[in-house]
Amino acid sequence: MDFNFTEDQVMLRKAFADFVAQEVAPKAAEWDASDTCPVELFPMMGELGILGVFVPETYGGVGLGHVERLIALEEIARHSAGLAMFVFTHQLGMAALLENGTEDQKKRYLPLLCAGEKISGLATTEPTGGSDLLGANTTAVLEEDHWVLNGRKCFITNSHLADLAMVTAKSGEDEKGRNLLTIYLIEKGTEGFGPGRKEHKMGLRGSVTGELVLNNVRIPKESVIGAVGKGYGIAAKTIGEVGRASMAAICVGILRGCVEESVKFANERIVYGKPIAKLQPIQFHIAENRLDYEAGKLLLYRAAKTKDEGKSAVAEFSMAKHFGTEAASRAAKRTIELMGAYGVIDEYPAGRFLRDALTSISSGGTSEIQRLIIAGDTLKTFA
Numbered sequence: 001m002d003f004n005f006t007e008d009q010v011m012l013r014k015a016f017a018d019f020v021a022q023e024v025a026p027k028a029a030e031w032d033a034s035d036t037c038p039v040e041l042f043p044m045m046g047e048l049g050i051l052g053v054f055v056p057e058t059y060g061g062v063g064l065g066h067v068e069r070l071i072a073l074e075e076i077a078r079h080s081a082g083l084a085m086f087v088f089t090h091q092l093g094m095a096a097l098l099e100n101g102t103e104d105q106k107k108r109y110l111p112l113l114c115a116g117e118k119i120s121g122l123a124t125t126e127p128t129g130g131s132d133l134l135g136a137n138t139t140a141v142l143e144e145d146h147w148v149l150n151g152r153k154c155f156i157t158n159s160h161l162a163d164l165a166m167v168t169a170k171s172g173e174d175e176k177g178r179n180l181l182t183i184y185l186i187e188k189g190t191e192g193f194g195p196g197r198k199e200h201k202m203g204l205r206g207s208v209t210g211e212l213v214l215n216n217v218r219i220p221k222e223s224v225i226g227a228v229g230k231g232y233g234i235a236a237k238t239i240g241e242v243g244r245a246s247m248a249a250i251c252v253g254i255l256r257g258c259v260e261e262s263v264k265f266a267n268e269r270i271v272y273g274k275p276i277a278k279l280q281p282i283q284f285h286i287a288e289n290r291l292d293y294e295a296g297k298l299l300l301y302r303a304a305k306t307k308d309e310g311k312s313a314v315a316e317f318s319m320a321k322h323f324g325t326e327a328a329s330r331a332a333k334r335t336i337e338l339m340g341a342y343g344v345i346d347e348y349p350a351g352r353f354l355r356d357a358l359t360s361i362s363s364g365g366t367s368e369i370q371r372l373i374i375a376g377d378t379l380k381t382f383a
């Protein structure tokens, strides 16, 4: 099995890293402090091919895969996990459209989304609990040639920014009385549809998280993504393979940040007249940060390669996401410890790494849910 990136992927990473060094790294701390979303970078990211890197050229993308998409997210998250969150949620909406939309929907919207001229997102979570996707209360009723939607979504990334939201709603019941979900494409400005409360988060700041309110929203019959009643499968696959992959990539970016910052600090900080990098306990912290980073990277890109080969990778992405979020949280804490008092000073990024890593745990499904998915797969695969 080949664990190496191709020459093209290495070159692409360099191009993404150059963009991040110039446009992201110098401003990341300020976006975090003021909780500002740098929407002005979107068209530039569109032009560079970051947003639509995984979308075929026919729809305005670059025609590469998810490995390349995740390389870009990792590079962005190395300096700004909040910006990476904004970008990937946009891609979550694009992926739902690309894999399930009609030819007409794809031709109409994907080029604008790839170019960064429009912003997208995927809204499933409700006050009834994000883990219970089927327990949603938002309803969709067909009235002649229009659907009418009512309900409220919460903790939605890009809630206040999205021009094009993919929203799940209960459109019927199956023969056993269980909810059937459908995904609807709703454009900004549609009467009765708009953002509600905006949340103030501990981490992943700079990405916007809030409510979407649906009050007698009338949308044409053709606004369905995929088929009526198939929304659960589409949402679960999109969150499972694109959302969790992206959270894992964000955490690999944070983990790399922990390795690089701990090495830099350990070499520069002089105690007892020598760099603390000479102290064995400090070296152990650095070794553990490196181990977490390398393991997180292997889990992530192995799963991404599997997806790009056209195979299902739900359990693999759950492993990458669960390991990544937990590893990034412990590596950030370790980095703070290694830095002594400097670790908790805002001038250094270690505190932000910890807040971002902890905030990543529930987004895209909690650790308990990931363990359930991994256990289910293991009980089948190893029986």
Ligand SMILES: Cc1cc2nc3c(=O)[nH]c(=O)nc-3n(C[C@H](O)[C@H](O)[C@H](O)COP(=O)(O)OP(=O)(O)OC[C@H]3O[C@@H](n4cnc5c(N)ncnc54)[C@H](O)[C@@H]3O)c2cc1C
Residues within 6 Å of the ligand: 089, 121, 122, 123, 124, 125, 126, 128, 129, 130, 131, 132, 154, 155, 156, 157, 158, 201, 204, 209, 359, 362, 363, 364, 365, 366, 367, 368, 369, 372
């Ligand atoms: C920064 C951020 C961005 C987000 N962006 C989006 C977005 O763009 N779109 C979107 O739709 N959602 C989004 N979410 C919501 C996210 O998907 C949910 O937070 C997540 O699914 C968990 O749902 P919940 O918070 O309602 O927790 P709950 O489902 O209420 O869970 C509460 C607790 O119960 C546990 N639990 C629940 N069910 C089980 C079970 N079966 N077995 C064992 N334990 C269980 C959970 O693990 C957790 O510990 C975002 C969340 C965050 C933090």
